[in-house]
Amino acid sequence: MSEPAATSAAAPQTWQRRSMGQRLLRYALGLFIIAAIVQAARTVEVIPEFLYDAPEQMGDMLRRMWPVDWSYFGQAVGSALLETLHMATLGTLLSLALALPLGVMVAGNVTPNRLLNFVARLLLVASRSVNSLVWALLFVAIFGPGPLAGMLAIALRSVGFVGKLVGEALEQAPRGPIEALQAAGATRFAQIWYGYWPHIKPSFWSVALLRWDINVRESGVLGLVGAGGIGVALNTAIDLFYWDRVALVLITIFAVVIAAEVLVLWVRKRVI
8 A cells, every 4th residue: 555545544534513504504404394394284184083083983994894705706806806917917018118219219328319318208207297097097088997098007107117217227338339339330229239238138127027016006006997907896895885895805906916026026036
């Protein structure tokens, strides 16, 4: 080790008090956070009478849910569950097909065109800014109630998530292989396929599995707005006050979410 490096390493650390401007800024941020919390609590409009009565109402609901109506699974829940899984899977596949070209367009090192970058980024932001339930409401109004509306809602909601991560992975790709392909006269498609794709492939499939897991969870509630799936069975049971059937649907959703989580973890460890 050289003498200057040793001297700098052995030099004691000196602590300095914050300046007056830094302290005022910290106090201002603290006051702003407190004011925001107070304002949020005021707009929630909590009714104390309902809070006092909530434990009793919750206990009454749980008593109505027991015993669980297991026979309802074969009547409606089983087919609705398969419909939910189909919606989540097809919606994820459609989102991957749409997100890949948008991810390529949004990456400035792959697509050096600011107009295309802006358009792709605008589409990805628009996809992420609208909740899946809102997308489902729009598609139910266009195509009518059913799993088609739910599948399209899942797909358009997922495009922004997957496309953003694909674009970021492309921008972080090393330049060495790309420059070698360019020097060899490779086409743009060859540069993407042989230079960028091997770098982003593990991240892409990890994101795809994660998004499918998220879509399985989200597709369970899209039926509440008429977009098909197990949410339709849940909404029907709630409307008819069949709380024993509500319990069965909730247990089924919970079991499917846990199974999807285990499956995704297994695939990531064994395949990716």
